Amino acid sequence: MQRDDVRVGHGYDLHRLEALAPAGAGRPLVLGGVPLEHHRGPVGHSDGDALLHAVTDALLGALGLPDIGELFPNTDPAWEGADSAVFLAEALKRVGEAGWSIVNLDATVILERPKLAPAKAAIRARLAGLLGVDGSRVNVKGKTHEKVDAVGEGRAVEVHAVVLLSRA
Numbered sequence: 663m664q665r666d667d668v669r670v671g672h673g674y675d676l677h678r679l680e681a682l683a684p685a686g687a688g689r690p691l692v693l694g695g696v697p698l699e700h701h702r703g704p705v706g707h708s709d710g711d712a713l714l715h716a717v718t719d720a721l722l723g724a725l726g727l728p729d730i731g732e733l734f735p736n737t738d739p740a741w742e743g744a745d746s747a748v749f750l751a752e753a754l755k756r757v758g759e760a761g762w763s764i765v766n767l768d769a770t771v772i773l774e775r776p777k778l779a780p781a782k783a784a785i786r787a788r789l790a791g792l793l794g795v796d797g798s799r800v801n802v803k804g805k806t807h808e809k810v811d812a813v814g815e816g817r818a819v820e821v822h823a824v825v826l827l828s829r830a
């Protein structure tokens with residue numbers, strides 16, 4: 663294997679969680695394209711899907727491209743309430759155009775409530791579908807923040823994602 667045959671990309675995102683609109687500014691909680699039942703949800707210009715945002719940034723990072731905020735500015739009305747699968751699809755298109763394919767994706771969601779475990783299989787399947795890869799190439803891990811700081815107090819959701827690409 664040559665060193666130019668693989669690329670690694672890292673993505674990170676955090677969204678504040680607030681009471682659902684109209685009581686607060688929270689949108690319905692969705693992670694990896696999967697809706698989660700909760701009384702709080704992300705504040706964001708798009709649908710606020712922190713997992714899809716982190717994965718999108720990981721792909722863009724591996725390609726050495728501008729980040730999600732530069733490609734899809736939160737001042738652009740076109741992205742108001744947008745399904746974040748659109749951002750991921752655009753990043754994926756660029757991966758293919760540049761001659762790369764996904765080896766694997768590993769992501770960690772840090773969320774105090776609700777528990778991620780019951781939704782993990784669905785999130786993994788949905789991510790694999792969006793990425794067009796077998797589920798064995800996608801992993802999603804759930805953590806709490808041990809009740810400390812904003813994430814641990816349930817006021818934010820945080821995601822880290824790492825992706826490996828190889829020459830298609």
Ligand code: MG
Nearest residue numbers: 675676712715
């Ligand atoms: Mg985001």
